[in-house]
Amino acid sequence: MYICGIHTDAGKTHLCVALCKAFNYSYFKIVQAGCNKDSDILRRFVKNVKVHKEGIFLNTPASPHIAKKLDNIEYSINDLILPNDDKMIIELAGGLFCPIDDNLTMIDFMKKHKRKVILAARNYLGMINHTILSIKALQDNGFDIVCVVMIGEIDTRLDEFIYNYTGVNIAHLEYFDEFNIDEKIQEFKNEIEKYLRS
Known part of the structure; x- marks a missing residue:
């Protein structure tokens, strides 16, 4: 299952932590750009999570098509191979049209390897x-x-407009830390379970 975001900072990794902790998913990051790895956040919050080695690692925290040039690394979309894992969430880098190499984007990779999708969003103007x-x-x-997961504050006016316009279900995940993670993820699990089953 793909975990996508409406933009770079939508909360994809926060959502991955919740899904791995609530449902014991394993984790794979397609492209990691920057040394502060998202997988380290997973390991911080979820013990015993299975983390696959990222598809491509880039030192420079930038759009992959720029970072690969700055890092002097050559690869194309065809070099990215998904692990053989039936219970895995796949975190994209950036949004759907974030470049994955010099010519193609994240959604182009997704089209080659079709899976269900959860879309992460958060409340801001626009x-x-x-x-x-x-x-x-x-x-x-x-x-x-599967659904859109609204991360952070809940505003039912946003939910209602998006649902009425698109017909896509909405779930909610509040921000959490080490002190309230169990409570917040249990609430999230109770809400999203029905969408994962359907």
Whole structure:
């Protein structure tokens, strides 16, 4: 299952932590750009999580098509291989149209390896537009969207507009830390379970 974001800082890794802790998913990051690895955040919050080696590691925290040049690393989308794992969530880098190499984007990789999708979003001015554009891109490319997960504060006015316009279900994940993670993830699990089963 793919974990996508409506933009770079939408909360994909926060969502991956919750899914791995709630449902024992393993974790794979397609492209890691920067030495502060998202997988380290997973390991901090989720003990005994299975973390696959990232598909491509880039030292420079930048768009992959720029970072690969700065790092003097050559690869293309065809060099990215998904681990053979039936219970794995796959975190993308950036948004759906973030470059993955010199010519193609994350959604191009997804189209080659179709899986269900959860879309991470958060509340800021312009998020309705970004969320609906992302949903439409996924729908136009034939993806099965499990739900949108709104991360952080809950605003039912946003939920209602997005749901009424797209028909895609909405779940919620509040921010958590070491002190309230169990409570917040249990609430999230109770809410999203029905969408994962359908």
